[in-house]
Amino acid sequence: MTRVDVAVVGSGPNGLAAAVTMARAGLSVHVHEQAATVGGGLRGATLFDSEVWHDLCAAVHPMAAASAFFREFDLAARGVVLLRPSIAYAHPLDGGAAAVAYHDLAATCDRLGPDGRRWQRLMGPLVRHSAGVTDFLLSGQRSLPDDLAAPLLLGPRILEHLLRANGMRTEPARALLTGVAAHAMGRLPSVAAGAIALLLGHLAHATGWPLPQGGSVRIAEALADDLRSHGGTVHTGHQVTDLAELDARVIMLDTTPRSLLALAGDRLPQRYRRALKRFHYGPAAAKVDFLVSEPIPWANPEVGGAGTVHLGGTRAETLTTENSAVRGVGGAEPFVLVVDPAVTDPGRAVGGRRPVWAYAHVPNGDARDPVPLITRRIEKYAPGFADTVIASRGVPATEYESYNPNYPGGDIGAGAVTLTQSVFRPVPAWNPYRTPLPGVYLCSASTPPGPSVHGMCGYLAARAALRAEFNVTTIPRLGPDDGAGPAQRR
Structure with a gap:
């Protein structure tokens, strides 16, 4: 297999978000998915009747309407209603x-x-600052929010x-x-x-709790289509069992810490392995x-x-x-x-x-x-x-x-959502996406900001990898057909 810039393991919304972001930076990207179709928690099927479509995991998507990644990606402009x-x-x-x-x-x-x-007193101010509140809670919690009112509104209410x-x-x-x-x-x-x-x-009172017309798979299809249009490749029906199988400068893992342990084996430092083993599933x-x-x-x-x-x-x-x-x-x-x-x-x-x-x-x-x-x-x-x-x-x-291997024991959040694990997912670190292995990053819901279909774990992990591994400091544009071309490496 030809060496590529980026290999992504797992095609859930975070894996696809990471892949899209890196492909739009002008990198060669290959996604590896063990299932027959892409999407992870966005997949669907006709289970009983060839005409009736069922969402196999996620069905309703408040975050797909609200997150910074999807706001810029613009699902509506791509035909996702x-x-x-x-x-x-x-x-x-x-x-x-x-x-x-x-x-x-x-x-x-x-x-x-x-x-x-x-x-009204509880929700009204949050609705008025909805973008700031959402961006603060769906961030990596490692920098000051753009809207300083967000934490001030949230603290006393929590x-x-x-x-x-x-x-x-x-x-x-x-x-x-x-x-x-x-x-x-x-x-x-x-x-x-x-x-x-x-x-x-x-x-619920701002961007709403919408359902994608035709099913959740429409979101995954839009992401995969954008990836392919920027030169990316998706390999379905391919289970990666060892990181050594991947010939890539950077590896992005849309997996749980448990899967990282299995894929990396003894190559991980003992201290980091012990920390991953302490990661708690809910x-x-x-x-x-x-x-x-x-x-x-x-x-x-x-x-x-x-x-x-x-x-x-x-x-x-x-x-x-x-x-x-x-x-x-x-x-x-x-x-x-x-x-x-x-x-x-x-x-x-x-x-x-x-x-x-x-x-x-x-x-x-x-x-x-x-x-x-x-x-x-x-x-x-x-x-x-x-x-x-x-x-x-x-x-x-x-x-x-x-x-979906990202649901250990049925935990669809890929890790318990506690105060500690909301911020320190999967381990306490300033850059929670980067692992001790050169060029290997986690980008799943086991990293901040955690579960839901928002794409932010993949997007934030991709941005971290672009800076550290490719010296890309300009964030790639995500909007459809903006004609701007990829970001420049600096």
């Missing part, structure tokens, strides 16, 4: 009640009644989240906020979960894909208009189930996220059949079949749902790693 539901997320409660987060902040506050003014659920007094508002915090898939309440609640919570996701005959029959019809639905019950119930999963205890009523993509993207429903996507938060390595667990959770708030199911496929946490 991000459809934003008018209700970003909903949280049903017992007795047919529900809390609803509209894209419209004022409508959300009106719906929350006595807590409406508190929600503290209040820890102490008083941000001052919310009614159960619907408390449950609504806690459901967003549960996206951290870790201990609740916590600093990390509070930051995620504020990031995702305010984005609770897991267990996934069910349903093929159904009609929209989910929610007891509260308004929930049916939401792009994402959180099934966690009250704030206290959500805290109990999430903290139990952290301790390795799997309950009968886990926290569940549900998406009916055709609510937002009607083209996903074909001939009266439609996909339903659902995750349950479970302990790492949980082997239980998630189909009955998740079906019961949905039935609790949507009686009759089981009667609409034509087919289903469950993926226990133990099997998720087979789908």
Whole structure:
């Protein structure tokens, strides 16, 4: 194989973001993906019906609309339509009640009644500084933010989240906020979960929680197309088992620390190997894909208009189930996220059949079949749902790693999201992407800023490698067909 400038292992959104950035700097880039198709958590398939498309991992993408990488990459200009539901997320409660987060902040506050003014005070300033807040939380946390208001707004709000659920007094508002915090898939309440609640919570009222028209794979296709248009090459169906297989000046690894240990073996210094072994993986996701005959029959019809639905019950119930999963205890009523993509993207429903996507938060390595667990959770708030199911496929946490090695034990975050590991991923270092091996970098969600489809781990790792390995100090432009050419090496 001809020596190349850059070899990227793994074609998830971070691997592709790194590859795109480096190819646009004028470097020769080869991506190696063990699966038959690119995308990692963006992949999809027709599981039961040749006409109905299912997202195999990620389905809803707040960060693809908000992150600095994707803002400049400009998905819309590449034909990727991000459809934003008018209700970003909903949280049903017992007795047919529900809390609803509209894209419209004022409508959300009106719906929350006595807590409406508190929600406005919490989210309003973040919405006004949304780009700054998002860029601060999705940065490497190694420099001052461009918008100094961002940390000043976030600090007291995170503290209040820890102490008083941000001052919310009614159960619907408390449950609504806690459901967003549960996206951290870790201990609740916590600093990390509070930051995620504020990031995702305010984005619901800013750039939204969109779904890509046609499925998440459209994002991966746009990234791969841009890479190829700038001379990059993608090798699918190729599993790299040793770094020695790659003849490249720089190697970018969209992998977990566990995989780095396997790929590098004894070449890593002992101290660094010990640090990687201490990297902690968090609770897991267990996934069910349903093929159904009609929209989910929610007891509260308004929930049916939401792009994402959180099934966690009250704030206290959500805290109990999430903290139990952290301790390795799997309950009968886990926290569940549900998406009916055709609510937002009607083209996903074909001939009266439609996909339903659902995750349950479970302990790492949980082997239980998630189909009955998740079906019961949905039935609790949507009686009759089981009667609409034509087919289903469950993926226990133990099997998720087979789908994607970046999900150890089913941890789709590629590492626990704690305060320490949010900043010091995978090890404490000023440059967390660079490994002790010459020219070898980590660019996965196991590095800052962590999980989600934002591309920032790959983008920041690529920028670090461009400076250190190729003396490229001008950041490559990412926009489509800007005609500017690659960055100049300096």
